[in-house]
Amino acid sequence: PYYTWIDKETCIACGVCGAIAPDLFDYDDEGVAYSHLDNNKGETIVPSDVEEDLLDAHESCPTESVKIYQKE
Numbered sequence: 001p002y003y004t005w006i007d008k009e010t011c012i013a014c015g016v017c018g019a020i021a022p023d024l025f026d027y028d029d030e031g032v033a034y035s036h037l038d039n040n041k042g043e044t045i046v047p048s049d050v051e052e053d054l055l056d057a058h059e060s061c062p063t064e065s066v067k068i069y070q071k072e
């Protein structure tokens, strides 16, 4: 399965990830994204039905701030 979090240091609050994957990403008061699966800890399995959205968001972020990793 996949896991995800946002690198909030490099996110420029462009708003793309939440538009692509609203089930995964939301924005704080400054517009900086975070994963709302687990408050950006990156420890919660991404539900399989939003994996495609995750990969899309990962590829679409202009600053490569949508982090993903995969583990068994």
Ligand code: F3S
Pocket (backbone or CB within 6 Å): 006, 010, 011, 012, 013, 014, 015, 016, 017, 018, 031, 032, 033, 060, 061, 062, 063, 064, 065, 066
């Ligand atoms: Fe930030 Fe990238 Fe999302 S810049 S708002 S993490 S698409």
